[in-house]
Amino acid sequence: MPRALADIVVGLAGLVVLQVLLLIVIRMAALRRARRARRFRPVAEMALGSYLADSGDEVVIAGRGERALFLAIAKDALTDLRGDDRDRLVDLLVRLGFVHDAMRGLRAQRRVTRRRAAETLAALATPLAVPALGDAGRPRLPGAHHMRLYSGGDRR
């Protein structure tokens, strides 16, 4: 009995150590992501500003992390922009493949990916995405209906 108890204690201690290690790894990954975001954010904001002011080079983004952050910043900007500036930013996102990625995301297995894709398309509100939203599983995509209404897709 004492031997079995000792085994349980050792097992539990091992689990605790594993959990602590896992937490450290997760924390380190989060810190690395935050550091990368802090470094990249001003660069991305400057690139967006220069693009809209016609005073910069073509926007170049490398890597999945930077793409995700760039899209988040661009979506932030879209909420504060209107008129030609908004249209030009949406055009840039289309050219950089974000709309294509989001349309593909509508058919993803993971629900969270489909939801993010629908949210992205709703934020961009580009008529380019209307056919993809029509094809997507409507009951699974609460954002799709809103997006179609917003972009005039339901009136066609």
Added chain:
Amino acid sequence: MKILIAEDSSTVRRLVASRLAADGYQVIEAADGEEALTLARSEQPDLLVLDKTMPKYDGFEVIRALRDDPLTKTLPIVMLTERTGDDDVLSGLSLGVEEYMPKPFSPHELSARVRRVLAHTGHAAGPS
């Protein structure tokens, strides 16, 4: 010609700064009301683009402090605001805001309004 942009959203601040810099203005940036007041006094800009909602001091508090200071009393202000309610507009106008720019906005239009305000306040020569 020097323009101070006071806006807590770094994205909006950079969008506005890029547009005005492309037009040839010298741009300085503040991320909150306190920094805006400090820079307005130390840098003596020709115009202030001011967000209404900011940490530390909001837009109206910044305007009141600027109007109480002889150094910044006549600084022209273009105000960016999420709210376009009559009360906000009236408060701003009574405090001496030259222009209102409701969000969502167009940086190109903001630039045109900045030019107009500067022309009206005696800076007709343009950015340089």
